[in-house]
Amino acid sequence: MDSSDSDSSVEYENSFESGSDSDADISGMDISDTDELNSDWQRISTTAPKSAPSHFLFLSTPGCTFNAENFDVLDYFQLFFDxxxxxxxxxxxxxxxxxxxKRSSDVLQLVSVQEMQIIH
Structure with missing residues (x-):
């Protein structure tokens, strides 16, 4: 069994927070400098990964944000088909x-906005 099989359920993540210096050129560094960069990597499990944090809090109140008391079917349609x-x-x-x-007997008739509104 080679070492790649034993690490099949393990990946690595970099715990280093990227900042303005993260784009620096590392090609001129010697080996001891690159070892220091690699020391921020931590082993993570792919079989039991941490759940992702929520990206934002939902703070809005659900429901209509407009007065729909006197709406008819066309008004509701136009809310979605603007x-x-x-x-x-x-x-x-x-x-x-x-x-x-096209067949030789066909004449192309383009659709207009008015026709599309009548259809829908």
Missing amino acids: DDLINTLVTETNRYAEQQP
């Missing part, structure tokens, strides 16, 4: 139509 999304749908629909092979 002008930017409709324009993207029109652009990509027309791009797809232009990329398709």
Whole structure:
């Protein structure tokens, strides 16, 4: 059994906090200097890794941030399908139509924003 098999469940992590000096050129260092850099490495287990810390705290109150008392179906639709999304749908629909092979009898008709809004 070689040493690579015995370390299969172990990896290493650097406990050194990166700072402004972390980008320094180490090519000019002698061996004793690089040994000092390696002394910050610690053995970690891949079979029982530490759980990752949360990246942020959720401090918002859930729910609507707008008054939806008098909304109808179209108002709710427009909350999700805003002008930017409709324009993207029109652009990509027309791009797809232009990329398709055409028969000689077909006339390409591009979709407009108004047509897309009627469809949806």
